[in-house]
Amino acid sequence: MNFWLVKSEPDKYGWDHFTAQGRAVWDGVRNYQARNNLSAMKLGDQVLFYHSVTKPGVVGLATVVREAYPDPTSPDDPRWVVVELEPVMKLAKPVMLSQIRADLLLGRMALIKQSRLSVMPVRPDEFELILQLGQ
Template sequence: MAYWLMKSEPNVVSYDDVVNQGHPEEWHGVRNYTARNNMKAMKLGDQAFFYHSNIGKEIVGIIEVVAEAHPDSTAEPNEKGNIVWECVDVMPVKKLPKPVTLETIKKTPELANMALVKLSRLSVSPVTDAEWQLICKMGGL
């Protein structure tokens, strides 16, 4: 299993929104090739931190990939009629008992090389096993 971090603005789609809808959430709307390629690398059962961006700036929960990369339903076809944007579907796993803020992550030396810190604008990024374990511990799991 691989680990990831996926960002969403909580006023658009929050972790609680995903929990409350009770069905898989298509992680659509990503328009960055690196983020798209990260989703294309995801496998069923991979888990991701759900990060509230812009408002809150904190990891609030864990989600799981329940459908591998497929065409993004919100994407327009290119000039050749192809959909180049892809996404995965996710379901909630659990909310962190204690959200882990970006400020805390930046102050933690073991997380200095985390993609969230180094590539702050990337909306879908990999997380190492060590980063995953530490953030889960920091979040009360």
């Protein structure tokens, strides 16, 4: 199993939108590295849901329920893909970006090193620590 982090602006598509919907097609990604990360996601992989911009932090956990397929928002360009995600649980408390930056282990995450990337891998030790901090 692999671990990932996806970012979304809470005012545009936040955790509450996601859970109300029950399942999301993660579409509209137009960065090659993020696209490659979507392509690498496998059924059952765990995904940290991160609110960006406003009060940035990890707020929930999701799972991959459908692997990559062509992005329906880009029918004329087969380079872009989507995955489908379902919510698993909301964290008891958000793990804020400031906490992540301050932690010696988490400070090396792709989230810090490539802050503009919207879909990124997370190492197992980082994933476990974020879940602990969110309890």
